[in-house]
Amino acid sequence: MYELRGIRKVFADGTVAVEDISLIVGSGEHVAFIGPSGAGKTTLFRLLNLTLRPTAGALIFEGQDVSALSDAGLRRTRTRIGTIYQQQNLVGRLRVVHNVLAGYLGRWSAATALASLVRPRDVAGAGRALAQVGIPEKLWARTDELSGGQQQRVAIARVLVQDPDVILADEPVSAVDPSLAVSIVTLLRDLSHESRKTLLMNLHSVDLALGHFPRIVGVREGRVLFDVAPDKVGPELLAELYAGHRDEELQLEQLRDGKVSFGAACRPLPGFRK
Amino acid sequence: MARGAVARPGRAAPLLVGVGFAALLAWSWHGTAVDLPGLFGGEGLRQVATYVVKLFPPDLSAGAWRDAATGAVETFAISLIGSLLAVCVGLPLSLLATRTLLYRGILFEARRPGPGARAVRVALYAAGKAVLNLLRTIPEIVWALIFVFMVGLGPFPGVLALGFHTGGVLGKLFGEVLEDVDPAPLEALQATGASRFAILVYGVLPQALPQFVSYALYRWEVNIRAAAMMGFVGAGGLGQRIHIAISLFQEHQLMTLILAIYAIVTLVDALSAFLRARLV
Ligand SMILES: Nc1ncnc2c1ncn2[C@@H]1O[C@H](COP(=O)(O)OP(=O)(O)OP(=O)(O)O)[C@@H](O)[C@H]1O
Ligand SMILES: [Mg+2]
Numbered sequence: 183m184y185e186l187r188g189i190r191k192v193f194a195d196g197t198v199a200v201e202d203i204s205l206i207v208g209s210g211e212h213v214a215f216i217g218p219s220g221a222g223k224t225t226l227f228r229l230l231n232l233t234l235r236p237t238a239g240a241l242i243f244e245g246q247d248v249s250a251l252s253d254a255g256l257r258r259t260r261t262r263i264g265t266i267y268q269q270q271n272l273v274g275r276l277r278v279v280h281n282v283l284a285g286y287l288g289r290w291s292a293a294t295a296l297a298s299l300v301r302p303r304d305v306a307g308a309g310r311a312l313a314q315v316g317i318p319e320k321l322w323a324r325t326d327e328l329s330g331g332q333q334q335r336v337a338i339a340r341v342l343v344q345d346p347d348v349i350l351a352d353e354p355v356s357a358v359d360p361s362l363a364v365s366i367v368t369l370l371r372d373l374s375h376e377s378r379k380t381l382l383m384n385l386h387s388v389d390l391a392l393g394h395f396p397r398i399v400g401v402r403e404g405r406v407l408f409d410v411a412p413d414k415v416g417p418e419l420l421a422e423l424y425a426g427h428r429d430e431e432l433q434l435e436q437l438r439d440g441k442v443s444f445g446a447a448c449r450p451l452p453g454f455r456k
Numbered sequence: 457m458a459r460g461a462v463a464r465p466g467r468a469a470p471l472l473v474g475v476g477f478a479a480l481l482a483w484s485w486h487g488t489a490v491d492l493p494g495l496f497g498g499e500g501l502r503q504v505a506t507y508v509v510k511l512f513p514p515d516l517s518a519g520a521w522r523d524a525a526t527g528a529v530e531t532f533a534i535s536l537i538g539s540l541l542a543v544c545v546g547l548p549l550s551l552l553a554t555r556t557l558l559y560r561g562i563l564f565e566a567r568r569p570g571p572g573a574r575a576v577r578v579a580l581y582a583a584g585k586a587v588l589n590l591l592r593t594i595p596e597i598v599w600a601l602i603f604v605f606m607v608g609l610g611p612f613p614g615v616l617a618l619g620f621h622t623g624g625v626l627g628k629l630f631g632e633v634l635e636d637v638d639p640a641p642l643e644a645l646q647a648t649g650a651s652r653f654a655i656l657v658y659g660v661l662p663q664a665l666p667q668f669v670s671y672a673l674y675r676w677e678v679n680i681r682a683a684a685m686m687g688f689v690g691a692g693g694l695g696q697r698i699h700i701a702i703s704l705f706q707e708h709q710l711m712t713l714i715l716a717i718y719a720i721v722t723l724v725d726a727l728s729a730f731l732r733a734r735l736v
Contacts, residue, residue, distance in 0.1 A: 231647045235566050256567055261649030271644035275662045284658055288649025295654045337644075344648050 183209045183348060183380045184230065188239035190404075191225050199225035201404030202239075209347075212371060212381045214391035217401035218427035223384045224268055226401065227350045230382065231265045232256055261288030264346035268353040268384070270333040272340075274326030281325050281336050282308040285343030304343075311339035314369065316362075330357035338366065342373070348380040356386065363387070367394050388420060507707075514715060515708035523697060523709070524716040531693035532720055534611050535683040538618025539676040545591070545623025547668075550630035551656075552584025562639045563646060563655065588631070591624025596682045600691040611692030614683060621682075622675050629671045630664070637663040666736045673728040680724040684717050694720075 184207040191200040200222045215223050228234040241248050272281045279302050312318045315335035334357045355363035374381035385391040392412040400407040400423045559577040596617050603613030642659040687695020701710040
């Protein structure tokens, strides 16, 4: 599905967000990315969904080097990649139904897109997607009137409507309570499994990652620190991954001491975008 | 530099700006020949007082009433149609005056336009800005003179004058609003494969619309006053009648017309406030 060779991303202000990442992700694979705040996980996902361009290195999607794609080719490729953002990234002033139906925008003509703003197309489809994430009653609500967790679920419903081949989920459960977090991660996992989608997920909570994913990639300072099966992720590896990051170290301690039960260690809100 | 470290900004700049601004202020005071004793001193004040006394009582005869009412309706219509025209002129131009829709920002991160395409887009932006500047820097009253010359006397040149000048003002303001929208939702829409047009109507405009409405309403309030003024150069409405009343020394009728302006300006302010509360 993806092949990354020596990917590097330097922002305009000189910040090196991704130093050097090489990675191969097969079709249908489920991979969790963990790592401290600022490690470059979100930046990596923005590279993977083709909204940022690597400063150096090659990004191959389905055998195609994406740097060679035209504008139209980029758009076509993006329709196959669905992203759930860490900061929901919804249009607050639009109703929920439009934010969910925005999943169709890659396929709709300009006229259809415009018409749907007046009279929404496929209201039933949007309703089904919202029912899957547990908030069918919010279909006609103004999006900015929803709670953070509800907005996160709207973003997931949008990806369900988009029906892509790959789902990139950047901390999809950062704003919901722990029990809901488990059910959302499970939902995304099962759904990807059934429809043979590739699923890549950034998670702050180590136990969610280890409990639900067969492959764990640890990212630190813009590099891959480890890329192993969950049973190989031991305390030493995690200590190295999170060294110098107090919040995460605390989470680990609590996990180790059994103070937090499985699935309950999601941080309520991760670091804000700088 | 460490990963993610950001240099601390310098401290000299604010001081320099402050000194510069003070100098500018002093120079302007001197240059405009501000003369407070001349303004409030005996002679000038006495002349104004005698003129004001002559205005009373307002002429409330049927003829004067009808004249004031017709003028007021005309001025109202000029301001309304002129402001709508301004939105129609300013909105398309504002899209050209928005860098983030043309060549930079998140919509152009994944694939930058080639040097040729970029040059064309930068030129489009510059042209859009230049047209807006031209429309805006020529005052309504000058536009009105031009259009009276072109299409003759009456309210129509007034409408065109407001549309052109205010179109330039709104185009600039709209462009600034468009450049300022939160890019995060645009990035998410783009990630679904949405076209730039779809991103514009789903992401950019919904965010910009409340401020668009607010600016347009504010400019309508400004325009009702401007519409009253433009009659002085023959572009219809109350202004034209006021000009005649002053020239013919019809002080009592002048007072009636001034009252009509007061009423209509108050009415538009109230209407605008009402619409703002409902729409924004
Ligand atoms: N647009 C940008 N311009 C400059 N620097 C940026 C930009 N976006 C992110 N960065 C920087 O890049 C680094 C990596 O950020 P990124 O958001 O990818 O981290 P993350 O691993 O997702 O962190 P978190 O777990 O807190 O979400 C950080 O130092 C951040 O400040
Ligand atoms: Mg992040």
